[in-house]
Amino acid sequence: MTQRIAVIPGDGIGTEVMPEGRRALEAAARRFGLDLAFEAFDFASCDYYLEHGKMLPDDWKETLLEFDALFYGAIGWPDKVPDHVSLWGSLLKFRREFDQYVNLRPCRLLPGIESPLAGRRPGDIDFYVVRENTEGEYSSVGGVMFEGTEREVVIQETVMTRTGVDRVLKYAFDLAATRPRRKLTSATKSNGIAITMPWWDQRVAAMAEHYPDVDVDQFHIDILTANFVMHPDWFDVVVASNLFGDILSDLGPACTGTIGVAPSANINPEGRFPSLFEPVHGSAPDIAGKGIANPIGQIWSGAMMLEHLGHPEAGAAILAAIEAVLAEADPTVLTPDLKGRGTTERLGRAIAERI
Amino acid sequence: MTQRIAVIPGDGIGTEVMPEGRRALEAAARRFGLDLAFEAFDFASCDYYLEHGKMLPDDWKETLLEFDALFYGAIGWPDKVPDHVSLWGSLLKFRREFDQYVNLRPCRLLPGIESPLAGRRPGDIDFYVVRENTEGEYSSVGGVMFEGTEREVVIQETVMTRTGVDRVLKYAFDLAATRPRRKLTSATKSNGIAITMPWWDQRVAAMAEHYPDVDVDQFHIDILTANFVMHPDWFDVVVASNLFGDILSDLGPACTGTIGVAPSANINPEGRFPSLFEPVHGSAPDIAGKGIANPIGQIWSGAMMLEHLGHPEAGAAILAAIEAVLAEADPTVLTPDLKGRGTTERLGRAIAERI
């Protein structure tokens, strides 16, 4: 059975790492006899916007609904299009209109990658951030009053729903229940954000009753970020609102030294809509065009995509190949961010050969 | 001229570290010939709430307005009173009703304190977080609809005003202008929080025009937290909204290993209302009553208070005494969090003697 994958490179280094992501997927497909069909699109990029005055064609939804998964590069180029325009017109639209309500991001200390934290070794840090991905603090409701005057007031509403929060909590608890430590940490700020967050805590407590085997704790987001740095080994599955999850899923990979290589999955668990897989890193205008971007985030995202599409062994093989190439630490292969002198393509080829 | 200081120990270890904070202030007063008068209050604590059904007496405002500064311990004891009740009924009320619109928190790598970051040495990290302290994400506007049903929706409004944002930006720019590096970093999230945050960016840009000598940059809060871990040496003065500043001012001290010792100043710069000085740490119910809490956060907050009250040399002497005692690293003096076996009082006395 053919599985169709929409390839959307986006902006900047997105267009450079995407071919390597595809190369790894093709290698895995050959090895495991998968039937993957790729189709590339130039929309959801700032160049597309400059040409068409919008981020997406009008029929984007019907077009993409035909696919089993979306493989996305990176988006944003503030000198061409303001970020809130490009993002809300593409990535955030996909997440919301395809109801990809789970954003899943692994934080793992990999061999051969230097962590900025003192004395941590591979195996010490291994957790997931499960981020609510459609509502919460990322709303577009609100506005400005007394615009341009001294009295100017700007309001933006955080909107949480029981449906929206319960389903992501359920996903996180289910995930925690499959892991050896069976531990779930909730990110809150109920001492300061005094309406939505105490309610979030109640929903966590209500969901916890259905999972007596899962060990639950919670931290306010301020001290939680501090604990990511001080005690990253405490965490197993961390569940968070849209904004808190956004923060934690950059900070977590930073603590493992993997911000340039971390993957992310934007999942519609019921499969009513295609899910989207993209690296955590952005489009990096500063190094775009040089051919030196690290492709591992894109490749690892591909591994998550294969797992989601029902091929966990193929996903695991890609991750193992990444780990093997990193452990080898050949400076002619690794990209400059990993202190090597290789290129995007050189590193991508090395991983594909391993697969 | 006598300066009157209201002493409010609050909850938990707040009551244990406060005497040491006072001891250091008294030592500094003797050495520098300051005339400080202390008066202690039992309100703004959870025990007071249990007895009186409220966190503060009705005349708290008139009472405290008589003072030149408020010296606060720690607040909160969730088993007695829910955090959002105790906090909104005390600390957050002080900040708001006394218009302490700047929350100033130094992040500094001190001698003798182990940083969780690899390879960083004293001097490498030295910046301030300037947090907006009265509005923004900490609003009490909003509510629940369809309560208790599947359709439940919870809304909370972030409210920013030009007055509120401009004045804290001005404070931060003024501070940056006095520092050798003259650098200011703005914490934003204008790519996701698409109403308030693009507007915040505009206010920063407008203020920057008045400070051509200050070097300004900005990061989205997600990558900013990552950069605190990866590149803490990049920062000099970081200005942030209430929530983002809350996060950054726990994370910054965590990166310098000083979360247990960091101070904070809640300042009304015009002096219309008393300012409030408190350690960053909380009431720590888990170690309360054992006499082993680290008093340095309280003592360092006292140093900031003296600086604010017009005695910078006395504040500097307290900070120098803290650094000297830390550098000595006597395990019979240092508290257990610093890997010693001393008590709160032992460490407090050692610092007071140095002053």
Ligand SMILES: CC(C)[C@H](C(=O)O)[C@@H](O)C(=O)O
């Ligand atoms: C206790 C809490 C409400 C408070 C805050 O969020 O402001 C604290 O974390 C702080 O930073 O002073």
Ligand SMILES: CC(C)[C@H](C(=O)O)[C@@H](O)C(=O)O
């Ligand atoms: C680009 C931005 C809008 C996005 C987000 O905040 O969700 C990114 O930071 C991410 O985490 O995917």
